[in-house]
Structure formats: C-alpha cells, structure tokens
Amino acid sequence: MLLLANTTEVSLGVTLLFSLLLVGLISCLALEEKIHAKKSVIAGSFAVVCLLLGAAFHILPFGRVVVGSYQPANFEEVEGDYVEPDGDRVHVDVESISDQSDPDTTTPSESAHEAHQAHHALHVDGHEVSMPVYIPAIDWGVIAIILGSSLFVDITSRSGLFTWIAIRVTKLSKGDPLLLLIAYAIMTVVFSAVLNNVTAMIIVGSLTAVSLSRLARKELLLGFLLIEGLLTNVGGLLTLISSVPNIIVGTAANISFVTFFLRAAPYVVVATMATLVMGAWVFKVRRLSTEAEKQEALQLVAGFDENDGIQSVMFFRFGAIMLGLFIAVIATTSVLPLISDLEMGFVALAFAAVMLWRYKSDVDQFYKAVDWDLLGFFMALFVVINVMEHAKVLDLIGVGVAKIIDWGDIGGTATVLISAAGFSSVTDNIPLAAMLAKILSSLGTPDSSALWWSVIFGANLGGNITPIGSASTLVAVTIIHKNELEMSFGKFVKIAAPFALLHLALATAYVLLFLR
Amino acid sequence: MSKIDQFESVFKAADKTPFQFERMQVNSVLLVTDLYDPDAAEYGEKVRLAFPNLGTDSTKWSCLDRALLPSVDGFLGEIKRLAPDFIFTFRNLLTPATEHPYSLGVHLDVMTQATDIPILVLPSPHREDSPELRTVKRVMAITDHMAGQNRLVSIAASLTPPDGELWLSHVEDETTFERYIQTISKIPDIETDVAKVRILEQLLKEPRDYVNSCRKGLADCGFKMQVHEIVTLGHRLRDYRQLLDQHQIDLLVLNTKDQDQLAMHGVAYPLSVELRNTPLLLL
Numbered sequence: 001m002l003l004l005a006n007t008t009e010v011s012l013g014v015t016l017l018f019s020l021l022l023v024g025l026i027s028c029l030a031l032e033e034k035i036h037a038k039k040s041v042i043a044g045s046f047a048v049v050c051l052l053l054g055a056a057f058h059i060l061p062f063g064r065v066v067v068g069s070y071q072p073a074n075f076e077e078v079e080g081d082y083v084e085p086d087g088d089r090v091h092v093d094v095e096s097i098s099d100q101s102d103p104d105t106t107t108p109s110e111s112a113h114e115a116h117q118a119h120h121a122l123h124v125d126g127h128e129v130s131m132p133v134y135i136p137a138i139d140w141g142v143i144a145i146i147l148g149s150s151l152f153v154d155i156t157s158r159s160g161l162f163t164w165i166a167i168r169v170t171k172l173s174k175g176d177p178l179l180l181l182i183a184y185a186i187m188t189v190v191f192s193a194v195l196n197n198v199t200a201m202i203i204v205g206s207l208t209a210v211s212l213s214r215l216a217r218k219e220l221l222l223g224f225l226l227i228e229g230l231l232t233n234v235g236g237l238l239t240l241i242s243s244v245p246n247i248i249v250g251t252a253a254n255i256s257f258v259t260f261f262l263r264a265a266p267y268v269v270v271a272t273m274a275t276l277v278m279g280a281w282v283f284k285v286r287r288l289s290t291e292a293e294k295q296e297a298l299q300l301v302a303g304f305d306e307n308d309g310i311q312s313v314m315f316f317r318f319g320a321i322m323l324g325l326f327i328a329v330i331a332t333t334s335v336l337p338l339i340s341d342l343e344m345g346f347v348a349l350a351f352a353a354v355m356l357w358r359y360k361s362d363v364d365q366f367y368k369a370v371d372w373d374l375l376g377f378f379m380a381l382f383v384v385i386n387v388m389e390h391a392k393v394l395d396l397i398g399v400g401v402a403k404i405i406d407w408g409d410i411g412g413t414a415t416v417l418i419s420a421a422g423f424s425s426v427t428d429n430i431p432l433a434a435m436l437a438k439i440l441s442s443l444g445t446p447d448s449s450a451l452w453w454s455v456i457f458g459a460n461l462g463g464n465i466t467p468i469g470s471a472s473t474l475v476a477v478t479i480i481h482k483n484e485l486e487m488s489f490g491k492f493v494k495i496a497a498p499f500a501l502l503h504l505a506l507a508t509a510y511v512l513l514f515l516r
Numbered sequence: 517m518s519k520i521d522q523f524e525s526v527f528k529a530a531d532k533t534p535f536q537f538e539r540m541q542v543n544s545v546l547l548v549t550d551l552y553d554p555d556a557a558e559y560g561e562k563v564r565l566a567f568p569n570l571g572t573d574s575t576k577w578s579c580l581d582r583a584l585l586p587s588v589d590g591f592l593g594e595i596k597r598l599a600p601d602f603i604f605t606f607r608n609l610l611t612p613a614t615e616h617p618y619s620l621g622v623h624l625d626v627m628t629q630a631t632d633i634p635i636l637v638l639p640s641p642h643r644e645d646s647p648e649l650r651t652v653k654r655v656m657a658i659t660d661h662m663a664g665q666n667r668l669v670s671i672a673a674s675l676t677p678p679d680g681e682l683w684l685s686h687v688e689d690e691t692t693f694e695r696y697i698q699t700i701s702k703i704p705d706i707e708t709d710v711a712k713v714r715i716l717e718q719l720l721k722e723p724r725d726y727v728n729s730c731r732k733g734l735a736d737c738g739f740k741m742q743v744h745e746i747v748t749l750g751h752r753l754r755d756y757r758q759l760l761d762q763h764q765i766d767l768l769v770l771n772t773k774d775q776d777q778l779a780m781h782g783v784a785y786p787l788s789v790e791l792r793n794t795p796l797l798l799l
Contacts, residue, residue, distance in 0.1 A: 160526075163523070163526050163527065163530065166527070167527070167530055199519075202519050202520050202523050203523050205520070206520055206523040206524040206526075206527055207523070207527045209524065210524060210527040210528055210531055211527070211531075214531055299534075299536075302534060303531060303532050303533060303534050304527075304530050304531055304532070305530050305532050305725070306530065308526075308529055308530040308532070308725075309526045309529070309530060369519075475520065478520065479520060482520065
C-alpha cells in the first residue's frame with residue numbers, strides 16, 4: 001500500500017499545537033493508572049482530536065490511495081504509470097528515474113535521502129482505491145504480528161505446554177531457592193523472547209507465587225518477582241518479535257530475525273547473569289545448606305504435577321511442534337520464498353489460524369481473550385503519529401534528535417540510548433519507539449546504524465526504571481500486590497534503580513563497542 | 517489481569533498433595549469395657565482376633581473393665597496413666613443401650629473430646645441384635661476432604677490385611693453444592709452451566725488425584741491389599757450407609773476432630789450415632 005507523501009506547507013503554530021497534543025498524549029499515557037483509563041481510550045481520544053484538527057488545518061492527504069503496487073528490482077521495470085502526491089497518474093520512463101538517483105552526482109547523505117524518496121516514488125502498477133485517511137495511517141503489519149502471535153500463544157498455552165515447561169523447570173531446581181531463582185530467570189528470558197514480555201511475566205510470576213508458597217519461602221517472593229519483572233525487559237531484547245518496540249524499530253531498520261538475535265543475544269546473556277548475581281546478593285537468596293532442608297524442599301516440589309494441565313497428549317505434542325515451527329518460520333521469514341513477501345504478520349496469523357482448528361467450534365473464547373485494548377491502542381497510536389508526521393511535529397523533534405546524533409558516533413549513540421530509556425521509563429515505550437523509528441527513517445539513517453539499536457535497547461530497558469515503564473513490570477507489581485506485599489512507586493524505583501543502571505551501563509557499552 | 521489468575525489457577529491445580537505413609541506405632545492397646553471379668557477378657561480375645569493387623573506380637577493389650585471403670589473423671593485419668601496408642605470400646609458404657617439406642621453414652625462422648633488417641637467403637641455387646649465381631653477384611657476410610665489425609669489413610673491401610681480391600685471414599689455434599697450453584701445462577705457475570713461443570717470437576721479431581729497417589733504410595737510401602745476409589749457427589753449420610761451395605765464393610769475409619777470445636781465435626785457425629793452395627797474407628 002502506498003500512502004502519498006504530504007507536501008502541504010504547515011505553519012509553525014499548527015506544528016506547535018500538535019506538539020502540545022503529543023505531549024498531552026504521552027502525559028496521559030504516563031498517568032494511565034491515575035486517570036483510570038485504558039490505553040486504547042486515551043490514544044483513541046487523541047486520535048479523534050488529531051484527525052479533526054488535521055482536517056480543520058488541511059494537513060491531511062485526503063483522496064485516493066494506491067494499493068497493490070510493487071517496488072521494482074531495477075530501473076528497467078520502472079517505466080510505466082505512477083501516482084503523484086496530488087493523486088494524478090503520470091507516466092515515468094527509465095531516464096527520468098536514473099537522473100534522480102545517479103550515484104556519481106550525489107553525496108552519501110544525499111544518496112540515502114534519494115533512496116528514501118525513491119522508496120515512495122518507485123512503486124508501480126498499483127490501483128487507486130478510496131480509503132479513509134486513518135486506515136493507511138496504521139501499520140497493519142505490526143497489528144497482524146501482535147494479533148496473530150497473541151492468538152497463537154493463547155491457544156498453545158491451552159495445550160499445557162508452557163505450564164509443563166514451567167513445572168519441569170521448578171522440579172529441576174529441587175526446591176533450592178538459588179537454583180529456583182536461576183531457573184526462573186532463564187525461563188523468564190526465554191519466554192520473553194519466544195512469547196512476549198507480558199505473557200512471560202504472567203506465567204513465571206504466577207508460578208513463582210505458587211511455588212514459593214508451597215516451599216514456605218514467601219519472604220523471597222518480592223525479590224523473585226522483581227528480578228523476573230526486570231528480566232522480562234532484558235529477555236524482550238533477544239528476538240525481533242519479543243517486544244513491540246523491537247518489531248517497530250526492527251521493521252523500520254530492515255533488521256532480520258536472525259541478525260537481530262545474533263546481535264542482541266550476547267548482551268542478554270551478560271545482563272541476565274549480572275542481574276542474577278546482583279539479585280541473589282540484594283535479596284539474600286541462598287542455597288539450602290543442610291541435607292534435611294534439601295530433602296524437605298525436594299519433597300515439596302515433587303508434589304507439582306506437570307501433566308495436570310495437559311488435557312490431550314496429542315494436542316500437547318502438536319502445540320510443541322507448532323511452537324518450534326513458529327519460531328523457525330518467524331526466524332527465516334526474510335529468506336523463505338513466498339513467505340518473505342507475505343511478511344511476519346502473515347506467519348503469525350497463519351499459525352494462529354492453524355491452532356484455532358483445535359477449537360474450531362469454540363473459537364469465540366479466544367477472540368474474547370484477545371487484548372483488544374492493546375490492539376486499539378496501537379491503531380490509535382499509529383493514527384496519531386501519522387497526523388503528527390503531517391503536522392511536521394516529527395520533523396521538529398527530528399531536528400532535536402539530529403542535533404543529538406550530531407554529537408558524534410559515541411556521544412550521539414549513547415545519548416539516544418539513555419534518552420530513550422529515560423522517556424520510556426515514565427511513559428509507554430511503544431509511542432516512543434514508533435516516533436523515533438519514523439524520525440530515524442526520515443533522517444535517512446542507514447540500516448546498519450547503531451542508532452536503531454540505541455532506540456531498541458533504550459526503549460526496552462527504560463521499562464526497568466519505574467513500575468509504569470513497561471507492561472511486564474506492571475504485571476510484576478500486580479502479582480506483588482495480589483500476594484499482599486507492599487510495593488509503592490517509590491519503593492520500586494529505589495530497589496530497581498541499581499539494576500536498571502547496571503542494565504543501561506552494560507547496554508551503552510555493548511552498543512558502543514560491538515554494534516557501532 | 518485475568519490471565520494472572522488463569523495461570524495461577526493452573527499452577528495451583530498442579531500443586532498436589534502427595535500421599536506419604538505415616539507408620540502407626542501401636543505399642544499398647546486398651547480395651548475399655550463395662551463387662552466384668554471373665555467376660556471382659558473373653559471379649560478382649562474376640563477383638564484381638566477381629567483385628568489381626570493391629571500392632572505386633574510385642575504389643576501390650578490391657579483392659580479397663582467394669583470393676584476398674586470409675587467415674588468419668590477417674591476413667592480419663594486412668595487412660596492418661598496407661599497412655600495407650602489405641603483404644604477399643606463400645607457405646608453406652610454403663611448405660612443400657614436399649615434405653616438410649618442413638619446415644620454414644622457419656623463415657624465415649626467425653627473420650628472422643630478429651631483424647632487424641634484413636635478410638636475404635638465396636639457394636640455394643642449388650643444389644644441382643646448386635647452382630648458378632650468378624651475378622652476385619654474390608655475397610656473404608658471416609659472424609660469430606662480426602663486430599664492430604666495421610667494419617668487417616670495410613671491407619672486405615674494398617675488395619676487392612678494383605679488379602680483385604682480398602683475403600684477410600686469422598687462424598688461431596690450435594691446440598692451444599694447445589695446451594696452454591698443456585699447462588700451462582702443469580703450472578704449474571706458467571707455462566708452457571710460452565711461453573712457447575714468446572715467446579716464439580718475440580719472438587720472431585722482433587723480427591724481422585726490423592727487416591728491415586730495413595731494407591732501408588734501404599735504399593736511402594738509394600739501394602740498388598742486392593743485399593744478402591746469412591747469419589748462422588750451425593751448425600752453423605754445416606755450414601756455412606758448405602759456404601760457400607762453395598763460393600764459389606766467391616767470397619768469404617770473417619771476423622772472426628774475439629775480445630776474449632778470440641779464436638780465431633782461434620783458427618784462424624786451422625787454417622788457414629790446411626791451406624792450401630794459397624795465398627796467405627798474415630799480419629
């Protein structure tokens with residue numbers, strides 16, 4: 001789908017007005033708990049206001065859009081019709097395009113800019129359709145990934161696979177607190193990477209509450225849950241689909257699943273180990289010392305039956321195979337014939353569709369369980385950001401970001417990472433990631449730039465500074481409260497800050513040393 | 517955050533109480549009777565023959581007969597002094613059973629409240645229609661909450677001979693269940709049919725899992741008897757009566773102690789009052 005670039009002149013007053021709206025949105029999202037409104041309602045309300053004002057100030061590109069166009073592999077294919085920003089269809093020949101992007105007559109930065117422009121211009125053979133302006137504003141690829149993978153994970157979890165793994169891991173620890181912490185930490189990271197941060201925290205967090213209660217070690221619950229909450233954001237860095245900022249930024253920077261994994265994995269391993277060492281020390285998690293204690297703990301965890309949640313062995317096996325396949329296909333989407341064109345969203349939805357066959361007459365229960373608030377929030381957010389783009393707000397922010405980037409390879413990259421972490425600690429990291437991805441794209445940032453990684457690391461790890469910084473830490477705090485443990489905003493920051501600082505210091509060093 | 521609750525429920529359901537055999541040490545057995553010697557001694561011998569699995573050859577058997585049976589206070593003091601591991605007695609001690617057929621009698625009533633020692637209540641030998649004591653082969657352990665009843669199951673198993681049969685039964689009270697379902701049916705947020713099925717499934721699953729664990733645990737400890745499971749929804753008193761008749765149970769084992777009250781708890785009192793022909797082991 002091609003959304004025509006906006007070339008309308010926008011006054012500074014209008015840009016500032018929309019900037020205020022953006023600040024308002026971010027502030028409201030930060031105060032989500034205080035104003036007792038769901039994200040989708042907040043973002044949706046702002047989207048409505050933005051669209052109305054956008055229409056009033058004539059900054060929105062109303063008109064027909066071109067769908068079904070494709071980007072040719074070489075200039076010989078280009079000759080044909082294409083669509084001007086004003087909607088007129090014009091004829092283009094090879095020479096006119098070649099002139100625009102002659103590598104001999106442009107500087108590297110101009111070349112990048114031209115390439116970016118060409119990305120919009122060199123789409124041919126599409127057909128025009130009438131579509132409301134807010135529909136093409138939404139990144140449907142991201143929505144498809146989130147919807148498909150959440151459905152897939154939800155149905156797969158009914159097979160008892162995740163609970164089976166979780167209980168097996170618990171039993172392997174033999175009930176020893178330190179081994180249990182290590183086991184749960186690894187499980188949190190892996191689940192965060194394969195599923196998503198929130199689901200990982202829910203699974204591991206609820207098991208932690210039950211198992212520590214069984215082991216009569218409730219005094220360790222707060223420490224365990226906090227470490228797990230922090231590790232969801234570390235584990236969320238492991239793959240391209242582990243968190244929404246990864247999906248948004250990774251997609252914008254054309255980072256493949258495998259590249260993402262290979263580049264992020266060393267950091268995740270080191271950060272997890274560092275968190276474990278520090279966590280065990282801070283929360284005084286020790287190994288059992290006497291043989292009697294070990295025997296008692298072993299007997300207590302032996303009571304867990306990992307097969308209890310398995311309703312059908314066949315479906316359990318099917319779920320395990322499908323999960324393996326899902327990861328394999330997602331990892332190789334960019335190189336698989338046909339699939340690479342259909343992208344990851346298709347893969348997620350297709351796997352969800354296959355899994356739905358298990359409950360074919362009862363699928364509505366899964367549709368009900370879909371996090372519509374999250375999906376609504378994303379859609380509204382994309383609309384808001386699109387309007388901000390037309391209102392030149394992103395250009396304005398981009399000027400600031402460009403100045404930071406100009407601080408140099410080291411200073412700029414580190415500052416972007418720390419700033420991204422700071423912002424995402426007080427507000428949702430998704431609008432931040434979406435906005436910065438747009439800005440970096442518009443600045444013609446090359447795919448290989450470390451700045452993309454700064455945004456990814458900063459947006460993910462910023463969630464560890466405050467309890468509202470990420471959905472998974474919020475889940476951790478919810479489980480803490482559910483178990484009648486005291487955890488205020490201030491207490492969380494006080495306990496989590498040293499961990500967050502450690503994560504950020506490691507991330508900054510890692511990005512500067514290895515990803516630059 | 518309903519998913520937190522979902523997963524917590526899954527893990528809680530997976531957290532099962534495994535059976536652990538608790539060996540019953542019976543070094544001394546006391547027979548409390550209002551018979552005079554030599555009838556008391558003869559009755560004591562019948563009891564020994566009826567319970568061949570109780571204790572070992574070195575177990576010391578003693579008898580508190582009518583001549584030695586003092587006032588209620590005095591007899592409690594005597595029990596304390598003798599400190600037996602197991603007591604045999606029957607209801608309506610020192611009172612004619614025919615006058616108060618549905619009473620345990622003051623001695624037994626006090627004994628169940630004042631001591632933690634297992635008390636085996638035999639049919640009164642004073643009643644004309646009292647059945648003869650027969651060798652125990654078929655034992656049934658009953659509870660309103662089977663999971664985790666290690667002591668109950670261990671004692672019941674210890675009294676069952678290798679060629680005998682052990683029934684582990686759990687009857688979930690239908691009246692109470694229906695009352696809750698009636699309440700649920702008035703709450704629009706909860707789907708009544710789903711709630712009814714799922715709650716009942718879970719209520720019966722826990723005792724079933726525990727019985728399976730008992731079966732395995734007892735086999736691991738070398739017990740050879742057949743272990744049967746009865747887990748159902750029904751009317752406790754009526755169903756237990758039917759089950760006893762149906763399976764010709766020789767001994768019924770049940771818990772009577774309640775942390776919150778002195779009186780026998782739950783279904784124990786009505787059962788011990790009504791089942792006058794079946795030996796009852798009150799724990």
